[in-house]
Amino acid sequence: MTQYRGIIIKTVLLIIAAGMIVYGVSRGEMAIAFNKAINICFECIGLG
Amino acid sequence: MKIGISVKRKILQFISFALSDPYIGNFYSGKLYKGFWKNFCNPGLNCYSCPAAGLSCPIGAMQAVNGSIDFKLSFYVLGTLCAFGILLGRAVCGFLCPFGLLQELLYKIPSPKKKIRKEFRYIKYVMLFLVVGMMPVLITNAMGMGDPFFCKYICPAGTLEGGIPMLLAHAEISDMAGWLLALKLLIAACTVVGCILVMRLFCKVLCPLGAFYGFFNKISFIQLETDQNACVSCGKCAKVCPMDVDPSADPNSMECIRCGKCVSVCDQQAISIRKLAAAQQKRELKQSAEN
Numbered sequence: 001m002t003q004y005r006g007i008i009i010k011t012v013l014l015i016i017a018a019g020m021i022v023y024g025v026s027r028g029e030m031a032i033a034f035n036k037a038i039n040i041c042f043e044c045i046g047l048g
Numbered sequence: 049m050k051i052g053i054s055v056k057r058k059i060l061q062f063i064s065f066a067l068s069d070p071y072i073g074n075f076y077s078g079k080l081y082k083g084f085w086k087n088f089c090n091p092g093l094n095c096y097s098c099p100a101a102g103l104s105c106p107i108g109a110m111q112a113v114n115g116s117i118d119f120k121l122s123f124y125v126l127g128t129l130c131a132f133g134i135l136l137g138r139a140v141c142g143f144l145c146p147f148g149l150l151q152e153l154l155y156k157i158p159s160p161k162k163k164i165r166k167e168f169r170y171i172k173y174v175m176l177f178l179v180v181g182m183m184p185v186l187i188t189n190a191m192g193m194g195d196p197f198f199c200k201y202i203c204p205a206g207t208l209e210g211g212i213p214m215l216l217a218h219a220e221i222s223d224m225a226g227w228l229l230a231l232k233l234l235i236a237a238c239t240v241v242g243c244i245l246v247m248r249l250f251c252k253v254l255c256p257l258g259a260f261y262g263f264f265n266k267i268s269f270i271q272l273e274t275d276q277n278a279c280v281s282c283g284k285c286a287k288v289c290p291m292d293v294d295p296s297a298d299p300n301s302m303e304c305i306r307c308g309k310c311v312s313v314c315d316q317q318a319i320s321i322r323k324l325a326a327a328q329q330k331r332e333l334k335q336s337a338e339n
Contacts, residue, residue, distance in 0.1 A: 009267075010267065013130070014131060017128075017134060019127070020127025021123070022127075024113075024123035024125070024127060025124055027123075029125070030087050032116050034086055036096070037080075037086040037104040037108070037109065038080060039080070041095075041196075042224075043199045044108060044203065045206060045210045045211035046207055046225070046228055047211075047221060048200070
């Protein structure tokens, strides 16, 4: 019984994580991350 | 011939590294990959300004969204990291992180090897909650945008993977270099020297991603299990652990990266890496057999 409870809890957490991804994508977060990632990040390379 | 877990892990690390940084040719041109896959986050730490990078850095992406005008929390990145955490926990660090592999290769350079005080490990939680989570949201400019503080002031992965190759490839932007680059080069140099002396120093002390995945170690699908009945408390597992964990006492420590060295070294075969469900099933079967 314990094993099923563990699996159910993890599965629920995974579904919540998937929901967060879908919600984030739906409100345009992916575009912000993408725009940052495809251009040289001056902060990352130490130029400010 | 049976392949040991250490060899399997190393193979997986190199495959993950190759998949994370497939555009090696970009080191010569100094260009970045701008295609579809940059929409997605790498599970490990890998700067998206590395010319070879094919995916986004999750810590950079998190700060980019948290510091944007429109949003103060990135559900997209948080959800992605939670999903990897639930599935793998810090096995991401041990098997998939490109910067983790680089640190392990640095540690192979012959030198006197050291350990660090355990108190230093708490610094990475400050990095996660304060520098990555809060500072880009709270410290903003007139437009309401925050800097990616971890990337800007600390991240040695960005300096080594992105900064140095980009500055070498683009002489024109090297004129912009100032005290910030000097600071980042100093941190990167300290990290490199530190990683030669201390196994995965960056993971232990500074990495916000490792801190995040550590919270999932006790609940992830992948678990380390110690059979206390078989354990003879010889201490070999604690001695061999690169993350200075004692797997016999705390097999699912937040520091454990599931490298499997303790599994290999245990003569009693008391330690195993397995899915939680399988481990519980085995325990329940044993209990029912005893009853």
